[in-house]
Amino acid sequence: MNPVNTSEKHPLELYPFSTEMQIILAASHSQTQRVDKETINKLAPQLKDWTRFTELVTFHRVGPLLSNSLRTTECIPASVKTWLQQQHSANSNRNLNLAASLLRVLKLFEDSGIEAVPFKGPTLTQQAYGNLALRVFGDVDLLVKRPNMERAAALLWARGFETPEHEKNPEHIPAQLGLNFYHRDGLILEMHWALVQRWLGYRYDPDEIWGRMRRKNFCGQSVLALPATDKLLYLCAHGVKHYWSNLFWIVDIAEVLRTEPDMDWDLLSRQAKERGSLRVLHLGLTLAQTLLGAQLPTEATDLVSKDKEAQSLAFQVCSWLSGDRNPPVTFSREEDLFYIRSKEQWKAKVVYALHIYRLAWQPSPADRAFLPLPNVLEPLYYLVRPIRILTQRIHRAVARK
Numbered sequence: 001m002n003p004v005n006t007s008e009k010h011p012l013e014l015y016p017f018s019t020e021m022q023i024i025l026a027a028s029h030s031q032t033q034r035v036d037k038e039t040i041n042k043l044a045p046q047l048k049d050w051t052r053f054t055e056l057v058t059f060h061r062v063g064p065l066l067s068n069s070l071r072t073t074e075c076i077p078a079s080v081k082t083w084l085q086q087q088h089s090a091n092s093n094r095n096l097n098l099a100a101s102l103l104r105v106l107k108l109f110e111d112s113g114i115e116a117v118p119f120k121g122p123t124l125t126q127q128a129y130g131n132l133a134l135r136v137f138g139d140v141d142l143l144v145k146r147p148n149m150e151r152a153a154a155l156l157w158a159r160g161f162e163t164p165e166h167e168k169n170p171e172h173i174p175a176q177l178g179l180n181f182y183h184r185d186g187l188i189l190e191m192h193w194a195l196v197q198r199w200l201g202y203r204y205d206p207d208e209i210w211g212r213m214r215r216k217n218f219c220g221q222s223v224l225a226l227p228a229t230d231k232l233l234y235l236c237a238h239g240v241k242h243y244w245s246n247l248f249w250i251v252d253i254a255e256v257l258r259t260e261p262d263m264d265w266d267l268l269s270r271q272a273k274e275r276g277s278l279r280v281l282h283l284g285l286t287l288a289q290t291l292l293g294a295q296l297p298t299e300a301t302d303l304v305s306k307d308k309e310a311q312s313l314a315f316q317v318c319s320w321l322s323g324d325r326n327p328p329v330t331f332s333r334e335e336d337l338f339y340i341r342s343k344e345q346w347k348a349k350v351v352y353a354l355h356i357y358r359l360a361w362q363p364s365p366a367d368r369a370f371l372p373l374p375n376v377l378e379p380l381y382y383l384v385r386p387i388r389i390l391t392q393r394i395h396r397a398v399a400r401k
Contacts, residue, residue, distance in 0.1 A: 015318045019043050020053040025291055027069045028062050028251050030129040031258070034293070035069045044075035054083060056323060060247035061136040063087030068134055092133035098122055099132060099219055101187045102140045106223060108159065109144075114152050117143040117213060117224040119195075119231070120238075126218060127225070128255040136248060139188035143226075145210065146193040149178060153191070156181050161189065195234045200339075200352070202237060202275045228260040229268040236284035237277055240342050243335070244287060245320040253288040257295065265297055279344040282310035287317060313341055361385055 017025065023043050026036035047053065057063050067088035070076050099122040109116045118140065125135040144152050153163070161181040178192040194206035209230055216225040226234065235256065239249040257263070272281040282304045288294035289301070296304070304310065316338065336356055340349050363381035370388040373380055 015315065015322075017318070017322050018052070019046055020050075020056050021322050023047075023053065024056055024060065024062060024066065024247065027066050028247060028292060029069055030065065030131065030134050030255055032069055032072075036293075037073065040070070040073055041075050044073070050077060050080050054080065057084075057087075059323070060321070062248050062251065064091040064136060065129075065134050065248070065251065068131070088133060091136055095122060095125065095132050095135075095137070098137070098140055098187065099126075101183075101185070101189075103219060103221055105140070105142070105156070105189065106221075108155055109152060112151070112155060114144065114148045114155075115210075115224065116152070116191075117226065118218070119143060119226050119234070123216075123218050123223065123225065124231075124252065124256075127216060128252065128259050130259070132219075135252075139190055141190045141192065143192050143195065144178070146206065149191065149193050153179055153181075156189070156191075160184060195230075196237050196241075200237065200241065202277050202280075202348070204275050228256075228263050229271055232256055232260070232263070232268065232284075233272060233275065233277060233281060236280045239284055239287075240280050240339070243320055243338060244283070244317040247321055250284075250287045250291060253284050254292040254294040257288060265300055269300075269303070276343065276345045276348045279307060279310050279313075280342055282307040283313050283317075283342065286310055286314045290314070291318075291321075309341060309344075313338070 023040055026039040026043075029035050057066060063084055064087055067081075067084035070084065071081065102118055102122050106116055106118065120141045121137040121139060122132065125137065126132050129135050157163070161183050163179055163181055177194055177197060178190065181187075181189040181191065183189070194204070195209075196202050196204055209226070212227045212230070213224045214227060215222045217223075218225075225231075232253070235249070235252050239253070242249065244250060268281070269278070272278045285294070285296060285300065285304050286307075289296050289304070336352075339352050343349050343352065361382060363378075363385055367381050367385045367388050370391075371381075371384050373384075
């Protein structure tokens with residue numbers, strides 16, 4: 001497939017972003033030659049107060065990235081450059097410490113015969129951005145085979161890591177992606193046995209991917225890494241999970257596309273279709289292409305442009321990126337509709353709807369307080385819950401009268 005450039009304006013490029021947001025979008029590139037200096041030089045003099053700019057930069061977690069891309073731009077106030085440089089320096093120190101901690105954990109697992117794949121965080125930053133200091137991340141993510149989870153957890157606990165008590169429940173690991181670990185030195189490590197939760201509705205086999213892992217360099221060490229297509233599909237699914245409400249997730253997509261020029265687009269499309277995440281892929285590519293100028297092959301551009309639902313979702317994302325509207329809150333109607341619309345297959349929509357239904361009727365502490373029952377009668381709380389909710393609503397209605 002060959003890259004395509006078009007002079008036609010995509011409708012998304014006409015979104016009325018604020019001056020601050022337009023400058024941020026123009027500068028959000030790891031390679032300074034890709035920075036839209038013309039737009040920055042045109043818009044920067046229009047800003048008299050840069051407070052909103054720094055607020056948006058902080059929210060979108062692109063301070064270190066912009067420090068690099070704007071360091072030689074004369075129209076940016078010196079005070080703003082200084083602030084950006086402080087963001088860059090602090091992030092650089094933090095990321096170097098996290099990278100060193102990651103290598104120690106990988107060595108610990110390797111010595112015990114446990115394969116682990118770092119993704120996101122340090123490895124994504126170095127491999128996609130080319131500079132460990134340019135991306136903000138607060139934790140380390142590892143993929144471990146499901147049968148090795150308990151043994152890997154025991155190794156971490158023996159090294160002083162702690163896990164929230166509720167996650168130590170044997171039912172937690174199968175229900176969620178894995179376990180969270182916290183160390184007194186500040187390291188937060190998330191150990192996963194799968195990349196995406198089942199309730200998101202993607203047909204994904206966590207074991208199948210292991211046969212296609214490859215090794216890449218990370219800080220002078222050879223580490224396992226996700227194949228390019230799996231990495232891109234995961235990042236798109238992760239972005240949807242968080243409504244793409246932070247710009248740095250879209251920057252991730254653009255940087256991966258830049259650093260993976262040999263991407264097998266036929267394989268990517270086939271995997272996305274098989275997993276039920278074609279619209280998720282189209283949405284991520286649309287955002288990266290139209291907002292950050294990411295290059296796509298002609299065939300990919302044609303497919304993406306035909307997915308009208310993905311285009312509509314992209315407009316919704318822009319309203320959250322701009323700061324004009326807050327991202328949806330958890331368990332809200334807006335959140336549910338966004339997730340459902342992001343799925344092209346009805347089966348996946350039903351899976352998510354059932355997940356919401358289950359959460360809505362799952363017994364809570366309030367139900368247990370309403371009618372304490374012995375453990376052997378725990379299943380009865382599924383009957384107690386609707387009674388408790390109905391009683392509560394009746395009381396509220398009476399109180400209003």
